Amino acid sequence: MSKESLAQVFARAKSEKRAVLIGYVPAGFPTLEGSKELIRALIAGGVDIVEVGFAYSDPVMDGAIIQEAAEVALRNKTGAKEVLEVVSSVSVPSLVMSYWNPIERYGVKEFTEALASAGGVGVITPDLTIEESGDWIDETERNDLHRVYVVAPSTDDSRLAKVANKCSGFVYAASLMGVTGARNSLADSASELVARLRKVTDLPIAVGLGVSTAEQAADVAKFADGVIVGSAFIKLVLQAPNITQSCKNVTLLARELSDGVRQGQVG
Amino acid sequence: MERIELVGHFGPYGGRFVPEALIGALDELEAAHNSASKDPEFQRELNHLHKSYTGRPSIITEANRFAEHAGNARILLKREDLNHTGSHKINNVLGQALLTKRMGKKRIIAETGAGQHGVASATAAALLGLECVVYMGEEDTKRQSLNVARMKLLGATVIPVTTGSRTLKDAINEAMRDWVTNVSTTHYLLGTVAGPHPFPTMVRDFHRIIGIEARQQVLEMTGRLPDAVLACVGGGSNAIGIFHPFIDDSGVRLIGLEAGGAGVESGKHAATIVGGTPGVLHGTRSYLLQDSDGQTIESHSISAGLDYPGVGPEHAYLHDIGRAEYRAITDDQAMHAFSLLSQSEGIIPAIETAHALAGALQVGNELGSGAILLINLSGRGDKDVQTAAQYFGIPL
């Protein structure tokens, strides 16, 4: 059975009048095998698309929770080889989330080829600007990989159009100005940003940063095509005594969030 | 080779590798810098501060007794240590603080390693009525506790950073996280010629005054240009400031001295160009210390201000095209030069600066007595008394 494409996942969700649920786990956290188990637990709870994080020593877009997970993954000596191994174990469409330097160091051509053969469908690059993307665009096209850039509430309309134009698969809209981390309330900036994006792109739009509860997921699902959750899952793992309990808790949260994304869209 | 100056790039180096959230602020900063550099009123205000606050122009001191250890070459010291706050850092800080006001922002954040840039930032914030938050690696707050107290006395908030290696690199990460969150009200007053465009160009422009003054002063003193210009290189701001006005003088060698720590071969060093490889760190492409997975390797140096695994992109380019040369100076070589300048000239340099002085000892001996060497004496050593006393076994 071959995996669905990103477009098929978004289309199916749309026909079911719901948003797509996207879950993030860094490869190698809490261990290499543990990260594969967590991903299976996410999928068991209803996650549609998986972001496999490539841990990096200087993650400037990440708050304390993901930083801690990245430090664990780095202590476990998680590099490109391990990231690709985790990607190849995922049964739903998966993208790699990576800061730029590990990709550049591995080689843009080599990384995109290796990711495509591992079965990955794309890459989210939080610190790569479109101006620095020359080779990246060529090589991701050549290997049929989606390129996902992250736009922010501060991105002005003309730049939104330019960045969205270089995206494929979906556009990642940061819900607020800040770094990753679970937050109690969702900023109005998210819906405003999505509304501005709709005017410049037909691609699906997924919202991330700070979403941690079913209620927030339902809110986001009212105006976005996808809901991205990372820190809330990682936090459960950091708090659990072992991987079995981590997986149980992660599945429970995924189930709640997956109910959430089904409550939001009214028609 | 011809120098290519694409906006924001130095050959293959420089550029912007940052979250999209910061692009608007970087564009705004670039525009403010461009308009300010053409605005006579802004220039007048900055020059007034240079003269009446910093104490510019800084003088040149000829180090005759030190020269005896440097092959009897003439040793000319550009005294940035005599600037208010004790180092070159104030040149850039005053420029950026004025730009902050021009952009209508009221809060500045800064990273600091040795504490010199933090102190300079806190000083400018006090002078211009800005709120100031300084991020400093926890490790560095211990090495440079005197400067932590200075910043607090000046009214700044110092936040010790406990992530990663707890040094300058992690302080920059935390400052970037703050900036992403508070960018509409806050200017990130970066302290060196690294980071995303426009920082490498803008910070260089604010430090060019060092080289512009020195070039004129050396011509007046000696009737000719120096044979070599030397400076220590952490992020590279004092070095590019003194190098840049000499770049078109092809007969003048430009020599940057990096922190060799326990020796480049030991792996415990901060010699980014001598011992690193090209890559991306903190928003710019340049040389950096990294492993085979592209993870940043922690740097090591006795000098907190040079203890950084990256370097400004223009230095990477000047190195690659052969216009500037870079050498590594070990902790021991630097401390030898530190004590030599203190005892032969009565000038206690910053340990950062001592790396440039150790380079002068080498180059002086290579070129001999006819040569003229211009050295950027980037800072004074008061902040380093504790470290130096410990190194030399002087009880405190």
Ligand SMILES: Cc1ncc(COP(=O)(O)O)c(C=O)c1O
């Ligand atoms: C006196 C002095 N010199 C040099 C440096 C290194 O910085 P840069 O290479 O940007 O001049 C520092 C940094 O703190 C410093 O305090």
